[in-house]
Amino acid sequence: MKNIKTKNGKKMLLKLGVVSIYAVICSVVMATNVFAADDPIAVVNNLSNFIFGLIRAVGMIILGFGVVQVGMSLKSHDPTQRANGIMTLAGGTVITFAKEILTLITGGQ
Template sequence: MMELNYRVKCLFALYAMGVMTGCFFVTTAFAADDPMTTVNNLSNFIFGLIRAVGMIILGFGIVQIGLSLKSHDPSQRANGFLTLAGGVVITFTKEILDLITG
């Protein structure tokens, strides 16, 4: 029991040292000269995250279709195709919005 308390204290001390090191050695982030550059970078980052989620859903839809073909389940097949279509729409959200807005 005494060994466990000593290990917990040592791990907490190491964690606290890491947090304090992170707090004291902080670097300053300067904004870009053009505010639109910052907005565009944030937009590209968010659309990149949305694209990653869309690719995951797209892969899940393909797996669902494959499983439905194996089990001969029409309702699962329909859900798989809907998931696949939703994944395609989510993956290409930025391009769809660019086409709509011109």
């Protein structure tokens, strides 16, 4: 019985060592240098463009789902599903073009 416990303990210690080594290797390999930008406004604009790119991607996914939903409603002749599909299409369109809509509202700034 004692022999089984020591084997399990050694296996657990070996797994812990492998995980620790893997964590150290990942932290060394994935380390990147971060340099300060000359213009802080450029950094904010880059972040804004990145975030709006993510929002646009989500909007495109919702837009695609809306197209599928409308197509399925036309096949099944279900008016409530068709209404939901059209609402999803409208919401996906608004989310996809959110940056352009905000630019129009704020006057291009």
